[in-house]
Amino acid sequence: MDFFERTGKMAIGSRLRVLTETLTRDAASIYGLYGVDIKPKWFPVFYSLTDEQPKSVTAIAREIGQSHPSVSTIVKEMIKTRLIEEVDDKADRRCTLITLTEYGKSLSQELIAQLRDVERAVEQISSECDNDLWAAIADWEKALGRKSILERVKEIKEQREHSEVEIVEYQPQYKKAFYELNRKWIELYWELEPHDIEVMENPDIHILEKGGHIFVALYNGFPVGVCALCPMPEGSAYDFELAKLAVNNSIQRKGIGRRLCDAVINKARELGGRILFLESNTRLKPAIALYRKLGFKELPEYHPAYARGDIQMELSL
């Protein structure tokens, strides 16, 4: 299959499927060759029982690596052909133990002796190959047992995205980005108000010069998210407020919001803050979910401060 040389290894699953399908197709004919009336899919169950120990359906399923409903169906089919039979488990009445019948035993011996031919065919193929498929499968089973491919991809993806996104402190060159990123999401739900515009256009005056900080998320050097840490006015119960969190809509799911908040929280701790406050709106579901995940607790009573607010939260630092 030249095709898979083009796709690269990301398609190993598809490639395996094609090979498996090819082998399975032949398997049916091979059983036919021996005039044995058993289906290829019975083989693992059949073989598992050749050690002559009665086993429950789930035990077989675990042993052969298939789901129990699959084994359940196979068992039903095999009972019909009198290869196996059910015995009640005296100790545990949930189980029905499965054993080979006498006929099953004799057929299994015969069949397995005949299937040495298949083994030889496999070895013949192996001898024509530079790489050992059988051993490679075993290696993969072990490797996947340690850590699934899903977990591996997750980790690699996170690492990559982490290195793609850099959180930096605000610099004048990000002034426009700070304005635009905030404008965009506000306008999605509400309208910009004069007060918004004043703060967003002059973060230096309203945030930085008051002792606040702004963090900018750079994606390949390009600003895609911002978040501010603002000191609360004198006399407030809180030291700092987390505000102006905005992330570019087209770059979601990369944990950018999370990392911006982390930066703000760390800076707040660094500055000796003890409780971090924020005000938001419950319509912003992903943001609220993020705040909760970070440990923010909703205040029992809401004391409006912003026009857009309907929820206030706090986090003990």
Place this chain on the structure above:
Amino acid sequence: MDFFERTGKMAIGSRLRVLTETLTRDAASIYGLYGVDIKPKWFPVFYSLTDEQPKSVTAIAREIGQSHPSVSTIVKEMIKTRLIEEVDDKADRRCTLITLTEYGKSLSQELIAQLRDVERAVEQISSECDNDLWAAIADWEKALGRKSILERVKEIKEQREHSEVEIVEYQPQYKKAFYELNRKWIELYWELEPHDIEVMENPDIHILEKGGHIFVALYNGFPVGVCALCPMPEGSAYDFELAKLAVNNSIQRKGIGRRLCDAVINKARELGGRILFLESNTRLKPAIALYRKLGFKELPEYHPAYARGDIQMELSL
């Protein structure tokens, strides 16, 4: 899977299936990870179209190694999501050419870039393995392309069976076997007649001493089949007759009858015979089929000689 270490390589198909299933299960979650709404099974079709060449359903199927109905279904699903579209083939109105839409093109680039993570995960796994699964699959594809596993098993089986069965000339120690093997099949359909018993009990007198030969098939040293070459009486149109073919019922499908007949035919040639005659009964379907396969032609008219006969055949040597 310790289980497959027990079964041996005859179960390589089942083992592959389990591994494939594991990978496929994760594949769906991996696509979810990237927030892309495409199914894993679409991937080969999708990838095949990234070279931006319009392709017919069957062309794609051939390329990716799947059946055309499978591709047909996938194409239908993908059209619904506007990833691909159909274009009429001006040259051949049977075909509908498939291409990526603009949206499909942009998504494919993005997706394939993201799936580099999967590639890296595969490479990570490979680095933990002593054996290269990817290369091993490629080797197997090539080996199976040269000769399918079914063909290989067939050959190996035939070789083994050939060496298990030995055709030898009659010796006095096979006297009882000659009688019993013939008695068994005759009694399945008819009753033994005095004439039968006389010939079968004294093959020396009635066959060998008249210049005939008897061949015995030994299965692991044990006689399981016989066949006789009898000279025809003076004045007959034929030189020899093939007769008394009998094979143990429990050892079928190993070509024993065939090999006994071959031995008889060769001996007839060796003795300078030109036409070989036989008489049988159409109820013995497998035997008649064998005779035909060997080149025997039915005589247009039947001149009864045996009580059990209803067909006569001849073979030019």
Place this chain on the structure above:
DNA sequence: TAACTTTGCGTAATCAATTACGCAATTACA
């Protein structure tokens, strides 16, 4: 010992692939 959790396993629904089949268009060929 009562209530909750876990385990065994059967049934139903679903999924991804296949074969079988049939129709329509094209190609081969006599």
Place this chain on the structure above:
DNA sequence: TGTAATTGCGTAATTGATTACGCAAAGTTA
């Protein structure tokens, strides 16, 4: 040029597997 064979491809049925779910039995725990 007409007929037969081949090719493209869609639909239906089948296969071998899965997940979801639910019931009953067993185990756990307060």
